[in-house]
Amino acid sequence: MDIIKIFDTTLRDGEQSPGVSLIPEEKLAIAQQLARMKVDVIEAGFPIASNGDFQSVKLIADNVRTVEIAGLARCNVKDIDRAWEALKGGENPRLHIFLATSPIHMKYKLKMTEEEVLERAVESVKYCSRYTSNIEFSAEDASRSEREFLYRLFEAVIKAGARVINIPDTVGYAVPLEFGLLIKDIRENVPNIDQVTLSVHCHNDLGLAVANSLAAIENGARQVEVAVNGIGERAGNTALEEVVMALRTRKDYYNLNISQDTTQIMRLSKMVSKLTGMPVQHNKAIVGKNAFLHESGIHQDGVIKERSTYEIMDAKSIGLEENTLVLGKHSGRHAFREYVKELGYELEEDTFEEVFNRFKELADKKKKLSSVDIEALINNEIYSVEAYYELEYVCVSTGNTVLPTATIKLKKEDQIMQVAACSGDGPIDATFKAINSVIGIDNIKLLSFKIDAITGGTDALGDVVIKLDIDGKTFIGHSAQPDITYASALAYLEAINRYISVSQQ
């Protein structure tokens, strides 16, 4: 039976979402989770774009060995050399090169004729083949390109050594029947097309990315390019979880195989949402908060009698199983270790000790801890950036009759910095002002501040996500703590530490 390959571009195209910037360690954490889910290819970045991008691709290629790692390059020697430099330590790295083929892009952007574009594409594929035979060629804006030209170009780049031909709907303009037909025509008119895997890459400007990708699959595409939660520029990319679950749930219709472990979907979705600071809409298919909730009495009654009356998927199949095992303050190190393992985390010994200590502290304050709480604790440890500034203490007084005031003490490289006390409109405002006055960075703008209770109950962990604008760039910080002022201070400092880490690169 045919196999569909899932090519994930969360870390390249997805990361191009406005206001998203991930540091290499965060990208590695996402890549590791993508590997756990067993995607077929991870596009780790665009190495020529920046130093950070280069580092991320290299870090992922060197460390994630079970999945093909791809790096993007334009059709020129400098881009390709740089991409290969980042990729070459990987197990089976893929060079992904692209060149625009639509009249509008060739005329205005590239200022090149068809013949020049064809020649450049062929030369670039040949240049790639000095490094690897694992070459993917993308015809940017393919859905608005002339068919006859695409046929000629694809035939030539396949002859030159390309192994995957990707058809992007770069601007999200295509509609399903039309896009399916384009794939069919390419298969029927490019004589050597059966030597390659046909791939598609759709954008969601008209909300059709998933529908277009599925139409392409029905017409012979065997690789789909996707992003977790559908993130990406403008309206985003094809959503990974939707394509995977459509192929799995409607296997009776598509009769195609995929190799993903769908039970990793929820954790992947949450991780990406958290690290990018992009919330998932509640009614989002598959991973939205409401995707498996039934409100109407008739539906609830039906589901209780027989789940399949109103549910086409089992919540367990995407890893949404309510973990019934509950930990408390009497749970020991051994039980905790087993629990962490069951959640799918492999922690290094000192990280484990850190998390275990945090767990004990929290268990003193909160009686019962669920898997969501434990995951929040683990995430606090494994995603934290290098701490240039650490919070020694924060003390806040607030109320309706006093001026909210915060006193804080920070540590920098084992050196205690001055104590600062500031007042503000509220406790959070006062805390942030006090931090600013100690670190002396004054061009910080708070873009967004989000707080969520992780579980129900007034003793729930407060999960704070903060976005700051510093020097025109966005930095995200997060923290989950029982005390929301403390969590806010930690999240704020984390975003600042991230800024310092990036500016030192």
Ligand SMILES: [Zn+2]
């Ligand atoms: Zn794209």
